[in-house]
C-alpha cells in the first residue's frame with residue numbers, strides 16, 4: 247500500500263452511546279481501525295470531537311448543555327476522559343498518542359501556524375498518533391473554528407494530507423437530510439463541491455452533533471481546494487479505514503481541485519489568516535486579478551476600509567462587493583488611501599515606497615466567496 251498521510255475526523259455522534267455519553271466500545275473500534283492504517287504504513291492524524299459528550303454527565307447535566315460556559319466546563323472534564331480512553335486503547339496496539347488542543351489563534355498567527363505544522367511533522371516522524379481537538383474550554387465565542395469539521399480541513403491542509411476521512415453517523419451526503427426525508431438519494435462520488443450540495447446539507451441530526459452535514463460539506467470544499475481528497479461517511483470494524491482509503495467505503499467521496507496545493511504561505515493566507523480590512527477594486531482590476539493572477543496596482547483600487555499595516559492581509563472585492571481574493575499588502579491603509587487611482591510611479595513618489603504594487607502576485611490568492619472561512 248502506497249504511503250499516504252491521512253486525517254481522520256470522528257464526530258461526537260460516532261463516539262457516543264444511546265444515552266449520549268462516551269462509548270468505550272466505539273472508542274475501541276475506531277482505535278483499532280486507525281491502528282490498522284498505521285500498521286499498514288500510513289501516517290495518521292486524528293481530529294476527535296467528544297469532549298463535551300464525555301464530560302457533561304459528570305457535572306450533573308442530563309443532556310448536552312446548550313450555553314457556551316456549560317459546554318466549556320463539560321469539555322474541561324471530558325477532554326481528559328476522552329484522551330484517557332484513546333491512550334489506553336492505542337497502547338494495546340503499541341501506539342503512542344499525543345494530545346493537541348488548538349485554538350483559532352494557533353492557525354491565524356502565521357508563526358504559530360508554521361510551528362504547529364512542524365510539531366505535527368515531528369510527531370508523525372516518530373510514529374505517534376496526534377489526537378487533535380479544539381481547546382473548547384478556553385476558546386472564545388466568535389473566534390472558534392466553529393466545529394471540528396472545519397478544524398480537520400485546516401489541519402489536513404496544514405500537513406499536506408492526501409486524504410481527509412470524516413466519520414459520522416450517516417453513510418454519506420444525500421440530496422436532503424435522510425433522517426427527515428426517507429426518499430433522499432445519496433451521492434457516491436462528487437468531483438467538486440457545488441452549490442446544490444450546500445443547499446441539500448443541513449444541521450446536525452443527533453443531540454450531540456454540532457455542525458451537521460453543512461459544516462462537513464463546507465470543510466470538504468476547503469480541503470478540496472487544498473489538494474486533499476475527502477470522504478464523508480461511516481464504516482464498521484477494524485478494516486473500515488483501510489477500505490475507505492482503497493475506495494470501498496460506505497459514504498461519499500469528494501475529489502480534490504488542488505488549486506492551493508502549493509506554498510504554505512498561500513494556504514495560510516487563504517484559510518487561516520484574518521483579514522484586517524478590505525480593498526475595493528474596479529472591474530478591470532477584478533478581472534485581471536482573477537483571470538491572470540496579476541499584481542494589484544493602486545490605479546485599480548477605488549476604496550479602502552479598515553485599518554491595516556504593511557504585511558497584513560486584506561480582502562479584495564469587486565465593485566459589487568463580491569470577494570475576488572486576499573493578499574498581503576505592501577502599504578498601510580492610510581497610505582493606500584492617498585495613492586488610490588494613481589499609477590505605480592505616482593504612488594511611489596507620493597508614498598516614498600519602493601514598490602508600485604499594493605499586493606504582489608506572489609502574495610495574492612484568488613478565492614471564491616464560499617471558500618473564505620470568514
Ligand SMILES: Nc1ncnc2c1ncn2[C@@H]1O[C@H](COP(=O)(O)OP(=O)(O)O)[C@@H](O)[C@H]1O
Nearest residue numbers: 257258259414420446448450451455456458459
Ligand atoms: N444532506 C444531508 N445528507 C446527510 N446527512 C445530513 C444532510 N443534511 C443534514 N444531515 C445530518 O447531518 C448529521 C451528521 O452531522 P452531525 O450530527 O453534526 O454529526 P457529527 O457529530 O458526526 O459531526 C446526520 O446525522 C444528518 O442528520
Ligand SMILES: N[C@@H](CCC(=O)OP(=O)(O)O)C(=O)O
Nearest residue numbers: 258295296297298393394456
Ligand atoms: N470540540 C467539541 C466538538 C465540536 C464538534 O464539531 O462536534 P461534532 O459535530 O460532533 O464533530 C467536543 O469535543 O465536544
